[in-house]
Amino acid sequence: MGFKRSALTAAALGALAAGTTTALAAPASAAPDTTPQKVCGSGYATVNSAPIGSLGTVYLTYNAANGQNCVATIRNSPGTALPMSAWVYVPDTEESDADSGRYTSYAGPTRVYGKGHCVDWGGNIANVYVTVYGSNCEALKERRVTYTR
Template sequence: MKRAHAVAGSAVLAVAGIATMATATTASAAPAGATATYNGACGSGYSVVNSVPVAGKGTVYLTYSAKTGKNCVVTVRNSPGKPVYMYTYLGPTNASSEPVFDSGEYTSYAGPVYLAAKGLCVDWGGTIETISVSVSGSNCGRMASGVVTHH
């Protein structure tokens, strides 16, 4: 889905001309020191319940939908640009099911990945290029704690 959007966006820019492409590139560049914001990739009804920064490269967001009882994780870059390796994952701390993940070469974000985990603690995290972060045993029901590990 992300690749389809990227291709469609490129086609629009190609039709618009080189001058517009330069403007679009400048407009999408984040200011130095900017941090990623949640991009809504999980869909409507999902609210951010936790996040962890990826050392100056972006942020991993854990969201939850009370309506569906599902958690969702997305890893977002501070500054979209050339494709880089990204990874995002989400799994139940009690290993009652397999973790879900998404990885690849992405321009702005990895994910979303979803897990039905109402009332369960979850392990989640992400990677941008070579920097990884993970949170273990967090968001157990209403609890928003966990152990953060930087790799």
């Protein structure tokens, strides 16, 4: 399963670098006070986050009522549209969701069912990428990777 995870992550990052967008993605333009809960919706609590350099933060949220994880990437300072992404992947079920495009404030929401499963998730702003593997589970110690392109 490690190969599938690596292959999916590589494919996802390749697609993000190419600037692809999901069919339903709309340009996001929110006020500077955007929160993961505003992006993901009511009932989602932040369970993890990772800074994307000095540009913003990618957030992993969870809704205990429906077992869904949601990821949102939020810029510190909205402005000119930049390449951004948010993605989440459940290795056990191979369910994934991703959003990428040129956004002024945030990317996402991306959602998968994750109750009782480890999740991989991440995002980017401009040329700074963050990936978190094996997150929010007892079975694995999470591993974070940040890099620039």
